[in-house]
Amino acid sequence: MIDIIGAGSLGLLFAGRLAASGTKVRLWTRTLEQARIIACEGITVLEKEGHVAVHVAGGDELKAAPLADWKRLNSQVPARWILIMTKQGAIGEVLDQIKSAANTESDIGIVCLQNGIGHIERIRQAYPEAVVYPAVTTEGAKRMGVASVVHAGLGATEIGCPDVLEEKQVGSFEQYVLNRLLTAGFDVCLSKEIENGIYRKLLINAVINPLTAIWRIPNGELLSDPGRIHMMHKLYEEGIQVYEANGIRWDSAWWDQIMKVCRATAENQSSMLADVLAHSMTEVASINGQLVQMAEQAGVTAPTHAVLWQLIEGMRLKEG
Ligand SMILES: NC(=O)C1=CN([C@@H]2O[C@H](COP(=O)(O)OP(=O)(O)OC[C@H]3O[C@@H](n4cnc5c(N)ncnc54)[C@H](OP(=O)(O)O)[C@@H]3O)[C@@H](O)[C@H]2O)C=CC1
Ligand SMILES: CC(C)(CO)C(=O)C(=O)O
Numbered sequence: 001m002i003d004i005i006g007a008g009s010l011g012l013l014f015a016g017r018l019a020a021s022g023t024k025v026r027l028w029t030r031t032l033e034q035a036r037i038i039a040c041e042g043i044t045v046l047e048k049e050g051h052v053a054v055h056v057a058g059g060d061e062l063k064a065a066p067l068a069d070w071k072r073l074n075s076q077v078p079a080r081w082i083l084i085m086t087k088q089g090a091i092g093e094v095l096d097q098i099k100s101a102a103n104t105e106s107d108i109g110i111v112c113l114q115n116g117i118g119h120i121e122r123i124r125q126a127y128p129e130a131v132v133y134p135a136v137t138t139e140g141a142k143r144m145g146v147a148s149v150v151h152a153g154l155g156a157t158e159i160g161c162p163d164v165l166e167e168k169q170v171g172s173f174e175q176y177v178l179n180r181l182l183t184a185g186f187d188v189c190l191s192k193e194i195e196n197g198i199y200r201k202l203l204i205n206a207v208i209n210p211l212t213a214i215w216r217i218p219n220g221e222l223l224s225d226p227g228r229i230h231m232m233h234k235l236y237e238e239g240i241q242v243y244e245a246n247g248i249r250w251d252s253a254w255w256d257q258i259m260k261v262c263r264a265t266a267e268n269q270s271s272m273l274a275d276v277l278a279h280s281m282t283e284v285a286s287i288n289g290q291l292v293q294m295a296e297q298a299g300v301t302a303p304t305h306a307v308l309w310q311l312i313e314g315m316r317l318k319e320g
Contacts, residue, residue, distance in 0.1 A: 001026060002180065003079040005067060005094055006086035007034055009141035010113060012149035014083060016043035017184040019062040020054040026079070028067040030090075037146045038064035044148040053151060067097045074098075081177050082110045084123070088286040091119045095126040109173060111135050111159060115205050115271070116286030117198060131169065134160040136197040139186070140268065153265060156187040160194025199248050200257070205287045207235045207258050209272035210308040213282065213315070216273060220266025223259065231304075232258065238302045242291050245298035276315050284312040 001024040004015045011027065019025040027043075029035045042057035056062050065073055079098075086094055091114070108130040112119055120134045140153025159178070161170060174190070181188045191197060208219055211231060215221070222228050236255055243250045275282040288305040295302040 001077070001080065002177065003028065003082045005082060005084050005098070006030075006090070007038065007064070008085065008087075009143040009149055010137070010139070011083075011085035012043055012143055012147070013045060013139065013141040013151055014085065014181075014184075014186075015062065016045040016054055016056055016149065017186065018180060019043070020045075020056040021180075021184040022061065023180045023184065024060070025062050026073075026077075027062065027064045028070065029064060030067060032066045032068075034146050035064040035066050038062070041147050046144065046148060046150045048150060048152055050150075067094065070098050078107070080107060080109070081173075082108060084110060084112050084114070086114075087281070088114050088116050088119055088283045089281045091122055095123065099126065109133060109177070111177065113137050113157070114283075114286070115201065116283050117202055117290045118286050131162060131165065131173075133162065133173070134194050134198060136194065136201045138201075140265065152268065154187070156189075157181070158189060158191040158194060158197045160197075161190045161192055163192075196249060199243060199250065200254055202287060202291070203236065203239045203243075203250075203254055204258050204261055205270075205272075205283075206239055206291055206305060207232050208262060209270045209282075210284060210288055210305075210312055211235070212270040213272040213276045213284075213312055214308065216277075218266065218273075219262045219268050219270055222262050234304050235308075238295075238304055239291055241300055242295045242298065242302050245300040246294050272312065276312070279316065281316060282312055284309050288312075 002018060003026045004011050005028045007027050007029040015025045015027045027038060039058040042055060042062060044055045045053045047053045084094060110123060110130050111133040112123060113135045120132060124132050135157060137157040138155030139157060140155060142150045142152050144150055178188060178190060211222060212219055222232060236258065240250055272282045272284060288309040292302050292306045292309055
């Protein structure tokens, strides 16, 4: 069984596809209402064009419950493999709620798919004995309703394999998580170089997300004007300087990859733009904010990231 926390875009996609391919999934929601609807109606995953890719009914394969019930339900059936699929801003609350796990922490493997950085350290601190697997995904998912999601872009998922793992632990992870994800149709691999993937994705998000959120444009529109590309490059260069100052390996191909992501997701709204439009909390603090903090720690500056961080934070409140 795999426990998925967060029934938003990514959570519904992974829960729906895993359960439809025969893996038992327990999906933890924030609200009782959403859990009830999923338990009753199941999950529908749609293709980009609108056709149903999979539909899985609630039942033995797919259970749903509000995270507030974690303590009670987990004492009956302890979680072994947890996929956290909330946004960065919910991590603190989630950790508080699952801290009451009944099984010993050393039995637990936690996979984290958040964009940005900072969460892995928090989870490791809260669960020192658990094995935490940082992951990076380029899957594109967009929740359409309480129990339906569009698989908007087929991507790949890299899961970091901690160095300290014994062969037996790796085997167990492969059997109960990796192979299940492959069977569900996800392009997923175990990586010994996840740090590189995390910093590459951080830079991609730090360049694309705040600019699309400020200008309120889809990702592809960033490439439509030399002034916009100039701003992207400024953010990119500041990011690279921060990486260099911190001894983080980077690759000059990352600039081209940023452009490629804009083209591949040309019609999409970035997650930060979607959050701004919904007056929700964005992940800017875990993306540009983290780069600014890394700059400060290394004695350099990242002024453009700092300004964008503050501008985006200030957009959270409803106007009027
Ligand atoms: N969507 C995508 O394509 C991709 C997303 N990511 C990353 O994955 C993460 C999740 O993104 P995404 O799925 O889009 O986000 P969503 O906002 O769609 O989903 C987050 C879910 O977490 C739920 N949640 C919040 N707090 C709690 C809580 N205390 N207990 C249980 N559930 C909670 C929310 O519930 P509610 O709605 O009720 O508030 C929501 O359903 C982010 O870090 C994002 O950057 C990475 C790559 C691609
Ligand atoms: C890669 C990108 C920018 C795609 O929209 C993304 O991850 C996001 O929107 O958060």
